[in-house]
Amino acid sequence: MDWTIPLHRQQLDFMRRMQERSSSPGSSLLLNHGHPGVWSEQVTISGDRLSQIRAQCRQRILHSDPTQPVSELWQQYLLEALADAAASLVWSQQLVPIEETPNSFYWRESGSDAYGWTPRVQVLALSGPPTSDLIYPQEVKGSDILLWVAVEESLDDAYQDYHPIILGFLPSDRLPRQRPFSSDHLCYGGGLEGYIQLARPPLSQSSNCWLPPLMAGANYAYPLAIAADGKTLASTSYDGRVRLWRFQESQLQEVLRGRSWSTTPSNLNAEGQTLSTRDTDSIYRTCQAENGQLLRSLPGLASGVTAMLLDTSGKWLICGGQEGTIEVWQVETGKKQQSFKAHEGAIRFLAISTTGNAFASTGTDRRLRVWQWQDEQASLIFSQMREGISSITLSPDGSQVGCGLQNGQVEVWQVANGDRCYHLQAHSGPVRSLAISDEGTSLASSSLERTLKVWKTDTGELEGLRTGQTDPLISLSSHGDGSWIELNLFQGDPPNWTTCQSDQR
Secondary structure: OOOHHHHHHHHHHHHHHHHHHHHOOOOHHHOOOOOOOOOOOEOOEEHHHHHHHHHHHHHHHHOOOOOOOHHHHHHHHHHHHHHHHHHHHHOOOOEEEOOOOOOEEEEOOOOOOOOOOOOEEEEEEEEOOOOOOOOOOOOOOOOOEEEEEEEOOOOOOOOOEEOOEEEEEEEHHHOOOOOOOOHHHOEOHHHHHHHHHHHOOOOOOOOOOOHHHHHOOOOOOOOEEEOOOOOEEEEEOOOOOEEEEEEOOOOOHHHHOOOOEEEEOOOOOOOOEOOOEOOHHHHHHHHHOOOEEEEEEEOOOOOOEEEEEEOOOOOEEEEEEOOOEEEEEEOOOOOEEEEEEOOOOOEEEEEEOOOOOEEEEEEOOOEEEEEEEEOOEEEEEEEEEOOOEEEEEEOOOOOEEEEEEOOOEEEEEEOOOOOEEEEEEOOOOOEEEEEEOOOOOEEEEEEOOOEEEEEEOOOOOEEEEEEOOOOOOOOEEEOOOOOEEEEOOOOOOOOOOOOOOOOOO
């Protein structure tokens, strides 16, 4: 698969949010996230940083052609400096200014020069509304990557608060011939780190390092799945291929507690859905230990993989794609077992029962479906239309399926007859993750409001509550003793709470 396909899809989502921002000027969070580690397209430049930029612009004017009007030079230099500062704020650890070439940077991989490739990044500044035509570079200046930044505010000397917007990037060899061209030709800026990792020369065949293709980019969570025994891991990246990794030891088994785990990208103004547990460091260290061996690569889906999971036994890999197709692969042989059209839109979430005889899926067509896996064939046994699904879960025995909604509500149905078991007014923000306990008597939910709640499934009453989670991107699993765990593979440090007690509400 062409690596640009998912980046262009993300770029279209970014442009939609820019249009919403234009119609609702107060909704700045559509482009900016204050939480560290979550991608922001918009940054703020003011105060001492802005004063320093203006001082540098004055120095540039003093050394410029005296025949050019000072006002024109001022606006040009200030615009370029604001764009450079925005790029430097977003990629503070990676971009190193090139002194002899204004508006150009070297991209430096933190702590490592082993790849032997240091791409040059050229920043192009655009003044005015970010929806207008983009500046076509007069010359590429030997740059490998072009990055566009828009500054909407006035460039006069009295303005004190700027909010540049990262519009996107393009490799220089993909610059379109047509002029003018617009933002929809670009690749999503949040995928720049992942692109550079993909474009680097391949690692030596003798290397056991597998963290880069696993993580793929710090700003976007790719589909990822770990089998319950902790020995098999599946990952994907921009190239659309699926990679299966095998641990020599089951370091993850204790953390996973007999449950398969998967993470799925999301379109909900956030970077993805992740599993959560206090044992974050254990899993993260295991992933960094470089002891994962590549078992095999699979061609994946032509449209790109949007969701994936492994069954509890680690025998089957289930993948969902952009065009609504689900494919099932045998892990040990790499043989495709089944491929079928499951939804009319991209697969968004997948969930599987502990017994492995049923799995659930949902797509952009707003349908929640449950499939029975029998005799190595999948058959539809439940279908429900729902608006705004933001997470799904399947009970361990596959008898109940639940979904969390963007409006904070939770609904659970009986798979056999389609009856709704209960409806909860659970959260004030989108419900990002759900889990039903082994015995089916408790349900846990978490949301972007950064709370975790446990509910009694027979009465719908709140059984436990925890707040204070610093990272809203969480999903849940349960221990055999009925407590709930929280694991964050992609973001920051784990919180200090681990279980929900009935006396804390």
